[in-house]
Amino acid sequence: MRKPRCPAFGQGNGLVRARRRGDPQSAPGGEAGGDDAAGARPVGLVAEPAELGAYRALFAQTGAYDAQVFVRTTLGPLLDHDRERGRGGDLAATVAMYLANAQHHARTCSGLHIHANTLYQRFNRADDLLGEGRRNADRALDIQLALRLHGLARRLA
Known part of the structure; x- marks a missing residue:
């Protein structure tokens, strides 16, 4: 049985766990990851580390620093x-x-409510x-991943 994806995270027993907000009954059955070290059942949704993709590194001890x-x-x-410049992150x-x-330029302008110029x-x-390498596909991927990690770190801080 495939485990559900995790919307937020914590760490334990090689699995990433999260509690759904406002749902005290969010503990899955034993098939969702087994007991933790204290003998209690895991609370919330569970995801295997492999399901986290590039974000997996964040859950290692050095992952947050490396990120x-x-x-x-x-x-x-x-x-x-x-x-x-105090622009609240314009660039x-x-x-x-x-x-x-x-x-896509037009969708970006529309989403930001700005003129093309x-x-x-x-x-x-x-x-x-x-x-100039910002437009290179590999560099763009690094920038996009860094922006996502930066946003995630800001939301968790």
Whole structure:
């Protein structure tokens, strides 16, 4: 039987567990992961580590630190720019929206409620900060993953 995906996370016994908000009855049966070290049944949804994909590294002891280093190395100048200018993440949000919209300019403009010229100005500034390689597929994937990790870390902080 396939285990359900985990919407939030904690750690235990090689499985990632989470409690559904507001649902005290969210404990699955014994087939969802067995007993933990204290003998209690696991609470919430359970996901195998392999189901977490690239996010699996976050649950290792050094994973959170490695993720922070990756985000800082990949996005450092972009995040610094947004923080220094107090814009609430204009450039980071623009690049994230662009990548989330499969690099489609019109959908990005629509999603951000900005004019195309504003989008191109932001791209030029992002290129200055991240380098021209931002448009390369491999580099774009690194940037997108770093943006997702950065967003996740902000939500969990």
